[in-house]
Amino acid sequence: MSQVIATALIMMLMWSLKQFEWLEELGGPLTPSTMTVGFILLIAYMAGKLASRYRLPKITGYMIVGVVVGPYVLDLVSHEMTEQLQLINGLALSLIAITAGGELKIDELKPLWKSVLAITFMFILVLWIVFIAFAFAAYPWMPFLEDPSWRSILVVGMILGTLAAASSPAVAMAIINECEAKGVVTKCLLCVTVLKDIFVITLFSIVVTFGKALIKPDTPLDLNFLAMVSFEIVLSIGVGVLLGLLISLYLHVVNRENTLFLLFVCFLSAKLSIHFHLEPALVALSAGFFMENTTPERGYRLVHAIERGSLPVYTLFFCLTGAVIDLEALKSMWILALVVVALRLAALYGATYAGTRIGKGPDGMKQFGWLGFVAQAGVSLGLAAMLLRGFPEWGAGLQTLLIAVIGINLLIGPIGTRWALIRSGEAKI
Amino acid sequence: MFGSNIFNIVTPQALRQLDPIIYLGLGWVGFIVGIQFEWRLMAHLPKRIFLLAQMEGLLSSAILFTGLLIVLGFTAKIFAVGRFDVWTTAVILTACGAVSSSLTLHYYARSSTEAAKKLHILEYLVSLHVFVPILTLAFLYSFFHIDQVDGARHSGWVWLGIHHAVGFGLALILFYLLKVRLTESERELLILGGITLSAGVAAYLHLSPVVICFIAGIIFANLPGFNNLLMENVLRHAERPVYFIMLILAGSLWNFKSLFAWGFLVIYILIRLLAKGFALWAVSRAEPRLRLRFPTLGGIIAQGPLAIAMVVGYKQLYAGPLLDTVVTAILAGGFINELLAGRLLQGVLPPPEPQKS
Numbered sequence: 001m002s003q004v005i006a007t008a009l010i011m012m013l014m015w016s017l018k019q020f021e022w023l024e025e026l027g028g029p030l031t032p033s034t035m036t037v038g039f040i041l042l043i044a045y046m047a048g049k050l051a052s053r054y055r056l057p058k059i060t061g062y063m064i065v066g067v068v069v070g071p072y073v074l075d076l077v078s079h080e081m082t083e084q085l086q087l088i089n090g091l092a093l094s095l096i097a098i099t100a101g102g103e104l105k106i107d108e109l110k111p112l113w114k115s116v117l118a119i120t121f122m123f124i125l126v127l128w129i130v131f132i133a134f135a136f137a138a139y140p141w142m143p144f145l146e147d148p149s150w151r152s153i154l155v156v157g158m159i160l161g162t163l164a165a166a167s168s169p170a171v172a173m174a175i176i177n178e179c180e181a182k183g184v185v186t187k188c189l190l191c192v193t194v195l196k197d198i199f200v201i202t203l204f205s206i207v208v209t210f211g212k213a214l215i216k217p218d219t220p221l222d223l224n225f226l227a228m229v230s231f232e233i234v235l236s237i238g239v240g241v242l243l244g245l246l247i248s249l250y251l252h253v254v255n256r257e258n259t260l261f262l263l264f265v266c267f268l269s270a271k272l273s274i275h276f277h278l279e280p281a282l283v284a285l286s287a288g289f290f291m292e293n294t295t296p297e298r299g300y301r302l303v304h305a306i307e308r309g310s311l312p313v314y315t316l317f318f319c320l321t322g323a324v325i326d327l328e329a330l331k332s333m334w335i336l337a338l339v340v341v342a343l344r345l346a347a348l349y350g351a352t353y354a355g356t357r358i359g360k361g362p363d364g365m366k367q368f369g370w371l372g373f374v375a376q377a378g379v380s381l382g383l384a385a386m387l388l389r390g391f392p393e394w395g396a397g398l399q400t401l402l403i404a405v406i407g408i409n410l411l412i413g414p415i416g417t418r419w420a421l422i423r424s425g426e427a428k429i
Numbered sequence: 430m431f432g433s434n435i436f437n438i439v440t441p442q443a444l445r446q447l448d449p450i451i452y453l454g455l456g457w458v459g460f461i462v463g464i465q466f467e468w469r470l471m472a473h474l475p476k477r478i479f480l481l482a483q484m485e486g487l488l489s490s491a492i493l494f495t496g497l498l499i500v501l502g503f504t505a506k507i508f509a510v511g512r513f514d515v516w517t518t519a520v521i522l523t524a525c526g527a528v529s530s531s532l533t534l535h536y537y538a539r540s541s542t543e544a545a546k547k548l549h550i551l552e553y554l555v556s557l558h559v560f561v562p563i564l565t566l567a568f569l570y571s572f573f574h575i576d577q578v579d580g581a582r583h584s585g586w587v588w589l590g591i592h593h594a595v596g597f598g599l600a601l602i603l604f605y606l607l608k609v610r611l612t613e614s615e616r617e618l619l620i621l622g623g624i625t626l627s628a629g630v631a632a633y634l635h636l637s638p639v640v641i642c643f644i645a646g647i648i649f650a651n652l653p654g655f656n657n658l659l660m661e662n663v664l665r666h667a668e669r670p671v672y673f674i675m676l677i678l679a680g681s682l683w684n685f686k687s688l689f690a691w692g693f694l695v696i697y698i699l700i701r702l703l704a705k706g707f708a709l710w711a712v713s714r715a716e717p718r719l720r721l722r723f724p725t726l727g728g729i730i731a732q733g734p735l736a737i738a739m740v741v742g743y744k745q746l747y748a749g750p751l752l753d754t755v756v757t758a759i760l761a762g763g764f765i766n767e768l769l770a771g772r773l774l775q776g777v778l779p780p781p782e783p784q785k786s
Contacts, residue, residue, distance in 0.1 A: 006605035013598050013630065020634055023576070034452040035629025041622030042606070045615070087446035260670045271443065311614040312621050 003046060010042055033084050036077055040069055044319040057414040059174050059318040066322020077323045090270030092317035094284040100173040101288020102303035103190055115361025116191045120199060122355035127164045130347040132157030144397020155211035162207055163380050163402055164344045166200040169193045169281060171375035174314050175417040177307055179427035185364040186426050189372040194285055197379050204383050205229030208390040236278040240286025243269055247291045251298040258302050321377055329403040337404035348373050364424030371420035375413020376406045452638050454675030456628030458738035459639035462559055463646020481716055482554045485708045486527055486561030492704035494523040500696055514749040517573050521743045524565040525759045526701045530733025531555040533770045550718045551728055563643050566739055567592050570637040592636055596644025599627040604652045617663045635746060639738050672734055679741045683756050690757035697758040705729055727773025732763040
């Protein structure tokens with residue numbers, strides 16, 4: 001009851017501020033971003049509580065709040081505001097990714113590496129086959145493909161297959177944290193998610209580079225894009241390792257005010273990622289991984305100290321992630337998007353099953369692991385945004401479809417991950 | 430060093446993007462100062478000390494304000510600075526200057542000597558005298574509100590009322606949110622969210638986050654069911670990172686290249702020393718326990734995070750030709766005052782024994 005009263009009070013406070021909208025006309029340097037951050041922290045927390053009452057992951061609650069307060073419904077968090085909060089969002093993503101990297105210990109991963117590699121390769125293979133077949137079967141229903149050549153259809157299938165393989169390490173980490181999950185399935189899931197990201201980014205650049213040449217055989221092969229993406233991946237990992245080294249050195253030499261120092265490193269990571277167009281999750285993951293494996297004891301303590309205080313970070317991050325779900329895209333292509341989502345789910349099951357069998361992975365992974373790969377977020381969205389530049393004829397249409405698919409996967413994904421961890425018996429709940 | 434003056438890591442654009450963190454820091458400082466005024470604990474203190482503390486705050490503010498107004502009046506004539514800028518500068522410098530930090534005193538009061546024991550009363554005085562500076566700050570944000578520049582819709586009194594209403598609203602929201610059983614991280618999130626919301630509302634309405642969260646802190650601490658220990662746990666966990674981040678961002682906001690600002694700093698420190706010295710001398714006439722040796726009184730000149738929060742908040746909202754002067758006076762002045770206070774206290778007190786673990 002008291003939480004209902006608190007919510008009513010917050011709503012009243014926000015409503016009463018409408019009386020002061022005229023202040024904006026007077027100018028001044030301020031924007032409502034701080035107020036919005038506070039508002040979404042409190043409301044998303046309540047939504048998370050409500051979600052967990054219905055046995056849903058808290059982050060689903062946070063994301064639903066994000067959708068509601070986002071630019072397509074209430075517009076409390078406008079497009080401009082999401083841009084303005086980019087740095088804070090990047091800071092949150094870096095913190096989540098550093099903890100995710102810190103969970104990957106080489107010693108613990110050694111027995112799993114075969115299955116991790118097998119699952120990753122099976123993902124790429126199965127999803128490519130499924131989505132290339134889908135593209136050839138369903139192209140008449142794709143409004144963005146007008147009178148297409150077989151080459152265009154093939155490229156669309158490859159792009160769909162590549163991006164379908166991506167899943168979100170941030171969501172995986174958040175659910176692992178929420179369920180306090182520990183065990184081989186958890187490790188395997190996290191490791192495949194991270195490894196897949198690297199493969200997907202590389203593969204995407206290869207597909208775009210060769211796809212362009214395939215569609216227009218008379219134009220010379222332009223390897224610039226591939227070179228640029230490869231450079232970005234290498235640089236992201238390199239910067240991440242350097243940051244990890246910095247953390248390790250700090251833990252060895254100073255070992256005071258560690259949380260503060262880590263926040264500084266996350267800020268640096270977010271800032272460098274924005275400035276040099278690096279892959280932010282990859283930078284922070286590499287940093288966390290390097291730190292954990294060079295300073296195991298202190299790194300472990302640090303990672304767990306962050307995890308204990310990470311609730312505000314997750315709340316804000318996933319609420320803002322929900323706010324960028326493009327409902328317009330979903331509205332325009334929801335039928336096709338649902339078909340793609342259903343097909344992806346089936347392919348994920350097949351790929352995980354086959355990969356686990358081949359790599360002799362844990363049984364839990366074979367049965368429930370696929371559910372943990374449903375969620376998609378930042379990397380997939382970032383790659384989808386590059387399509388228009390690569391394929392001006394139909395890139396925008398495919399991008400809209402992908403954004404719709406990612407939106408659905410983002411909302412259902414956390415439920416799948418939570419279920420996978422519970423059913424495999426590794427979650428504490 | 431991280432700011433645009435040297436390394437340019439925290440660029441002006443990044444600072445704009447970090448607005449929520451800066452405002453959270455400002456609100457956090459106000460809230461922490463506010464919740465110290467828990468009636469159940471305050472009731473044990475003699476009322477006389479409380480009144481003397483307010484007297485000290487009032488006297489030092491009056492002297493500071495008069496001195497600063499005279500100096501700034503001359504400056505305005507030479508550099509053709511407008512009246513609005515002179516008044517706002519004098520008021521913010523008065524509010525910041527009237528605040529003393531108890532941290533240095535607390536450090537030396539840990540020593541077991543007789544002289545150190547005498548510092549406790551000074552420590553109480555310093556902890557209690559924030560009402561006058563906070564009221565001065567509320568006065569600044571209400572009566573020099575952006576709305577007052579041309580054709581005011583609301584009077585300064587209305588804005589003062591809104592400060593109180595928002596602070597009261599936040600206290601009630603926190604009270605209801607924290608009433609149920611929560612884990613420590615949930616409590617931390619709700620307090621962070623609540624303070625960010627109120628600081629954000631303050632920013633949106635062009636009011637002071639420090640004042641609003643201070644009011645919220647006092648009301649919250651005196652509502653039924655307030656658990657000092659639980660709050661302490663949460664605040665202890667987040668306090669240092671929030672303070673440090675705010676200090677770093679405050680440093681990044683600082684443009685220290687104005688020569689005039691450095692010249693003015695010397696005058697500001699002298700006026701403040703005079704104001705604090707006279708105010709303390711005056712209240713010591715009424716309370717013999719405050720008649721301490723001169724160097725011991727140096728403990729009252731240290732400035733703390735509250736003054737820094739006040740000036741950062743001011744910098745976020747107000748512009749004008751004297752802005753860099755204000756920031757330099759408080760940030761560099763705070764540093765110098767801290768050193769001065771330490772040196773003076775060191776002269777009469779041994780450093781405290783290290784705490785046993």
